[in-house]
Amino acid sequence: MTMPERAPPSENADDSTGLSLLSTWPRVYWFVLVVFVLIVVALCWLTRAFS
Amino acid sequence: MSVLDYAVLVGSILAVALYGILRTRGRRNLHDYLRGQRKQSWFVIGLSVMATQASAITFLSTPGQGYAGGLSFVQNYFAMPLALIIISAVFLPLYRKLNVYTAYEFLGARFDTKTRLLTAALFLLQRGMGAGITIYAPAIVLSTVFGWSLPLTIIASSLVVIIYTVAGGSDAVTHTQKYQMAVIFAGMIAAFVILLQKIPCSFPDALAIAGHFGKLNAVSFSADPKERYTFWTGMLGGLFLMLSYFGADQSQVQRYIAGDNLRESRLGLMFNALFKIPMQFGILLLGVLLFVFYLLHPAPIFFNQTAWREMPPTAMSNDPVRYGEDPPREIALGTLERRYKEAQNRRQGEIHAWLQLRKSGTAGEQQFIDTIVQEDASILGAFRAAAREAIHKENPAINTDDNDYIFIDFILDNLPHGLIGLLVAAFFAAALSSKAAELNALASTSVIDFYRAVIRPNASDRHYVLASKAFTIFWGLIAMGFALFAHMSENLIQAANIVGSLFYGVILALFFIAFFIKYIRGTAAFCGALIGEALVLIMFATLPISYLWYNLIGCAACITIAVVLQALLPRDVEPRGFEPVMETNV
Numbered sequence: 001m002t003m004p005e006r007a008p009p010s011e012n013a014d015d016s017t018g019l020s021l022l023s024t025w026p027r028v029y030w031f032v033l034v035v036f037v038l039i040v041v042a043l044c045w046l047t048r049a050f051s
Numbered sequence: 052m053s054v055l056d057y058a059v060l061v062g063s064i065l066a067v068a069l070y071g072i073l074r075t076r077g078r079r080n081l082h083d084y085l086r087g088q089r090k091q092s093w094f095v096i097g098l099s100v101m102a103t104q105a106s107a108i109t110f111l112s113t114p115g116q117g118y119a120g121g122l123s124f125v126q127n128y129f130a131m132p133l134a135l136i137i138i139s140a141v142f143l144p145l146y147r148k149l150n151v152y153t154a155y156e157f158l159g160a161r162f163d164t165k166t167r168l169l170t171a172a173l174f175l176l177q178r179g180m181g182a183g184i185t186i187y188a189p190a191i192v193l194s195t196v197f198g199w200s201l202p203l204t205i206i207a208s209s210l211v212v213i214i215y216t217v218a219g220g221s222d223a224v225t226h227t228q229k230y231q232m233a234v235i236f237a238g239m240i241a242a243f244v245i246l247l248q249k250i251p252c253s254f255p256d257a258l259a260i261a262g263h264f265g266k267l268n269a270v271s272f273s274a275d276p277k278e279r280y281t282f283w284t285g286m287l288g289g290l291f292l293m294l295s296y297f298g299a300d301q302s303q304v305q306r307y308i309a310g311d312n313l314r315e316s317r318l319g320l321m322f323n324a325l326f327k328i329p330m331q332f333g334i335l336l337l338g339v340l341l342f343v344f345y346l347l348h349p350a351p352i353f354f355n356q357t358a359w360r361e362m363p364p365t366a367m368s369n370d371p372v373r374y375g376e377d378p379p380r381e382i383a384l385g386t387l388e389r390r391y392k393e394a395q396n397r398r399q400g401e402i403h404a405w406l407q408l409r410k411s412g413t414a415g416e417q418q419f420i421d422t423i424v425q426e427d428a429s430i431l432g433a434f435r436a437a438a439r440e441a442i443h444k445e446n447p448a449i450n451t452d453d454n455d456y457i458f459i460d461f462i463l464d465n466l467p468h469g470l471i472g473l474l475v476a477a478f479f480a481a482a483l484s485s486k487a488a489e490l491n492a493l494a495s496t497s498v499i500d501f502y503r504a505v506i507r508p509n510a511s512d513r514h515y516v517l518a519s520k521a522f523t524i525f526w527g528l529i530a531m532g533f534a535l536f537a538h539m540s541e542n543l544i545q546a547a548n549i550v551g552s553l554f555y556g557v558i559l560a561l562f563f564i565a566f567f568i569k570y571i572r573g574t575a576a577f578c579g580a581l582i583g584e585a586l587v588l589i590m591f592a593t594l595p596i597s598y599l600w601y602n603l604i605g606c607a608a609c610i611t612i613a614v615v616l617q618a619l620l621p622r623d624v625e626p627r628g629f630e631p632v633m634e635t636n637v
Binding site: 028029032033035036039040043044046047049050051 | 122125129133135136139259261262263267268269270317318321324328329332
């Protein structure tokens with residue numbers, strides 16, 4: 001089984017995207033959202049634990 | 052402040068300003084002057100976006116907010132990651148594709164000139180006032196504390212920022228912001244470490260004390276619309292505020308479109324999406340720890356100590372112990388202060404006793420701490436209220452909300468010389484970094500959206516650069532004038548956010564319509580914006596709801612009215628403008 005070939009990323013490839021939604025960069029956006037959820041959970045814990 | 056402090060303060064401010072000027076010599080064309088050379092990396096973009104948002108108010112006033120209200124203010128930033136993802140995915144690619152100088156150029160292409168000018172005018176109005184607050188905030192506090200002349204402090208700091216922003220344009224703003232952020236972080240981290248060392252109990256004990264006093268209230272799911280900071284105001288109202296601020300406020304748009312390419316700009320935004328909430332949490336936690344520190348150390352009865360010391364010796368106050376008598380019994384302020392200190396000493400002893408109880412796991416510790424908290428609110432709170440009342444009676448011009456003075460009082464009384472200068476430099480660095488970005492954006496909008504578009508469309512590039520410099524000076528002087536004649540009654544950071552919230556909802560609505568409701572044309576959008584803005588201002592004057600809701604109300608009102616008007620107006624009268632194309636499969 002071979003890995004699918006990918007075109008080398010062009011430096012300005014993103015510049016031609018026009019309006020791109022979450023399909024661009026999904027991993028970075030999901031990572032940010034997951035970190036945000038973890039922060040809120042931690043703050044909820046802090047609020048409950050010390051109230 | 053000692054000579055060493057002044058040397059650190061003046062040296063760091065001037066060094067960064069000079070660096071900005073020298074680094075950006077030779078920016079002669081309009082593109083370089085207003086948009087920068089577009090070679091910035093994601094890290095510089097990230098710091099620049101952060102520095103633009105975080106003004107001196109953030110570092111001077113937020114610890115006071117944490118001291119008084121606990122961590123709840125952090126919820127104001129909850130929507131930021133989501134908002135920045137939307138901007139990174141939807142707004143940013145379009146701004147780069149259209150190669151715009153200002154965000155409002157896009158509205159001109161999509162709707163018409165009148166809608167572009169209205170949005171640009173709303174931006175100039177609210178950002179012009181905001182720039183005044185940005186410089187007023189540190190000036191009022193620092194001039195009071197150090198006995199400097201307030202007008203001189205405002206004028207001196209305004210001139211520094213005007214000079215380097217005029218000289219170097221957008222790139223000078225970005226380059227200076229890097230080093231200003233370094234000064235800010237160095238100062239804040241030093242203050243945090245010293246505060247932790249000076250609290251005479253362990254960190255978990257400090258958190259336990261703060262928790263019992265209701266200061267670790269980071270998240271509230273209350274649906275009460277009068278509660279200012281809840282999860283819902285943060286996520287809904289905050290989302291509209293953040294979308295509008297980062298997506299449609301030229302002071303931010305100008306920062307992140309300066310990235311080397313779309314990837315660098317996006318990463319710069321994601322940097323902020325990740326680190327802004329932790330940063331605000333850290334600053335609020337600093338305020339909460341200041342609260343614990345002042346529970347266990349003598350705290351002034353009124354944190355604006357200069358104002359307190361200037362009270363005449365004959366000034367009297369209602370006796371809080373005998374409050375409610377008719378006529379109220381009065382005591383001299385000196386007696387009030389002495390009794391307050393005695394009450395504080397008793398409370399300190401009680402808290403230390405509670406910590407011992409907690410350590411030994413003795414039963415009844417919960418009841419004990421509850422009594423201490425209750426006494427703090429009723430007895431010590433009554434003393435503080437009596438002091439404020441007396442100050443107001445003696446001089447109504449003095450702001451009796453002393454939260455903005457808490458952090459600077461701690462710095463002056465507890466930090467070594469040199470570090471005091473560094474912290475004061477950090478406050479000024481924060482003020483200058485956001486003011487510079489604001490002036491740069493105000494000048495860009497004035498030149499591109501009004502001067503070049505309406506007044507003088509066919510002048511040379513050199514002429515527009517000169518006009519940009521003239522507008523930077525003009526807005527710098529307007530902001531300086533606003534700061535010189537302002538009197539802020541609210542906590543300063545709230546004042547800045549309230550001004551923003553009154554306009555941002557409508558501005559965001561216009562961008563929302565432009566992106567997503569394609570059949571709406573210029574006239575309907577324009578009228579929707581005017582009526583929506585009028586509605587927000589009327590509601591602000593009459594309803595006691597959290598200001599964050601105005602972002603949502605303004606946005607919803609403008610969109611609804613525009614939709615209704617478009618249904619009533621004939622469609623073929625207006626030409627179709629530029630329509631953004633959705634490309635979801637990239």
